[in-house]
Amino acid sequence: MDxxxxxxxxxxxxxxxxxxxxxGYRVRGLIRKPEQADDLRQAGAEPVLCDLETKTDISEFVGQADAVVFAAGAGPGSGAERKWTVDRDGAVKLILSAEKNNIRRYVLVSAMNLEMPRGSEVFQVYLKAKAESEAALRESGLDWTIVRPGSLTDEPGTGHVAIAPELPKGDIPRADVAAVLAEVLDTPKTTGLQFDLTSGKQPVREAVEELSFQID
Ligand SMILES: NC(=O)c1ccc[n+]([C@@H]2O[C@H](COP(=O)([O-])OP(=O)(O)OC[C@H]3O[C@@H](n4cnc5c(N)ncnc54)[C@H](OP(=O)(O)O)[C@@H]3O)[C@@H](O)[C@H]2O)c1
Known part of the structure; x- marks a missing residue:
């Protein structure tokens, strides 16, 4: 898979x-800073220079692939404007390029509790921008999965998670989110599903496998 x-x-x-x-997959990562290219190579991915905000059409950078993953974000230090231009518009540009390039599969890293307004004004814009990116993906004709993690930590991964349509507030190590994304990409029956994700007791593969039964 590419x-x-x-x-x-x-x-x-x-x-x-x-x-x-x-x-065994070929991985390309879209980045906007050339100095990050070597880090990607060391992680086994091919860097592709593509600024999601300055490019209107990113399809030539996405190229041919079997699946795309949106894991970008303006980040906690950014103002409201970049929540729209990265968190929403970046995700939408990836939808449009997938459609243009006939890539069916799209996995979106979103966030839990988008519907619950909270935090600063900028954070509320972030929640709306993420919600709009989700809506655009659900309305697309693509084979989508929306992964909605709780608060991210840099703790080591545990290999164990909780996955359900709705979960109580919780944390999750980024390493466990990455493990779930890899499993979701390998599990076509997660197509058309969205789910909350926190730390939990179930092994990642088992949790992803059982997902479609929980949601049915
Ligand atoms: N923080 C939380 O607790 C939390 C909870 C749930 C979900 N999430 C979501 O999880 C996702 C990933 O989290 P993470 O911690 O891995 O994020 P991260 O480390 O902040 O990574 C985001 C990446 O997006 C890139 N980016 C920003 N603007 C860009 C642009 N114009 N063009 C291309 N790339 C650009 C950044 O690159 P630069 O280095 O160039 O800035 C950065 O590498 C985000 O969508 C976030 O909203 C976060």
Whole structure:
């Protein structure tokens, strides 16, 4: 499988690349800073320079692939404007390029509890931008999966998670999110599903496998 990861130098993405390479996949990561290219190569991914905000059409950078993953984000230090231009519009540009390039599969890294307004004004814009990116993906004709993690930590992965349509507030190591993304990409029956994701007691593969039964 050929996979393109937008936000290729993000913390989750950098943990995801080696997992995908270990499964025998070719991985390309979209980045906007040339100085990050060597980090991607070391993680086994091919860097592709593509700024999601300055490019209107990113399809030539996405190219041909079997699946795309949106793991980009403006980040906690950004203002409201970049929540729209990265978190929403970046995800939408990836939808449009997948459609244009006939890539069916799209996995979106979203967030839990988008519907619950909270936090600063900028954070509320982030929640809306993520919600709009989700809506655009659900309305697309693509084979989508929406992964909605709780608060991300940099703790080591445990290999154990909780997955359900709705979960109580919780944390999850980025390494475990990356493990779930890799498993979702390998599990076609997660197509058309969205789910919350926190730390939990179930092994990743088993949790992803059981997902469609929980949601039915
Ligand atoms: N923080 C949380 O608790 C939390 C909870 C749930 C979900 N999430 C979501 O999880 C996702 C990934 O999290 P993470 O911690 O891995 O994020 P991260 O480390 O902040 O990575 C985001 C990546 O997006 C890239 N990016 C930003 N603007 C870009 C642009 N214009 N063009 C191309 N790339 C651009 C950044 O690159 P640069 O280095 O160039 O800036 C960065 O590598 C995000 O979508 C976030 O919203 C976060």
């Amino acid at each position: 996979i393109v990861v937008a936000g290729g130098h993000g913390k989750i993405a950098m943990l995801l690349h080696p997992l995908l390479v270990a499964r």
